[in-house]
Amino acid sequence: MKIALSCRSVLLDKALSLFLKPYIVSLKQCDFVVCDHEATAGVPLFRIGDNISFPFTKSALMMALEGFYTSIKTTALMEQEPTLAPTLPVRDFSKLESALGVITARYQEEVLRVIKEHYEG
Numbered sequence: 001m002k003i004a005l006s007c008r009s010v011l012l013d014k015a016l017s018l019f020l021k022p023y024i025v026s027l028k029q030c031d032f033v034v035c036d037h038e039a040t041a042g043v044p045l046f047r048i049g050d051n052i053s054f055p056f057t058k059s060a061l062m063m064a065l066e067g068f069y070t071s072i073k074t075t076a077l078m079e080q081e082p083t084l085a086p087t088l089p090v091r092d093f094s095k096l097e098s099a100l101g102v103i104t105a106r107y108q109e110e111v112l113r114v115i116k117e118h119y120e121g
Contacts, residue, residue, distance in 0.1 A: 035048070
């Protein structure tokens with residue numbers, strides 16, 4: 001998780017710098033930006049006040065950031081999935097469908113027989 005900071009509040013910027021020191025990188029290298037204002041960074045924005053309520057603890061911040069980062073990665077994988085689909089093997093389920101069809105037909109016959117016996121007898 002690589003994070004860039006962009007805060008107008010000097011106090012918030014300093015606190016986030018202390019909390020997130022191992023994760024902070026430049027804007028060009030980041031996965032997302034943590035900010036306290038509307039920004040245009042070209043990468044996803046984690047806004048203090050929107051993605052996490054203020055005031056927050058370090059542990060609450062880390063949990064929210066991890067959840068946000070996971071959602072970013074999931075979205076990226078979902079966007080790549082159509083390109084991966086042709087490489088997946090296509091399975092033939094015709095034999096399975098056939099066997100299930102036979103079982104279903106037998107079950108249907110049995111159920112109908114029991115119903116007829118119940119109402120005729």
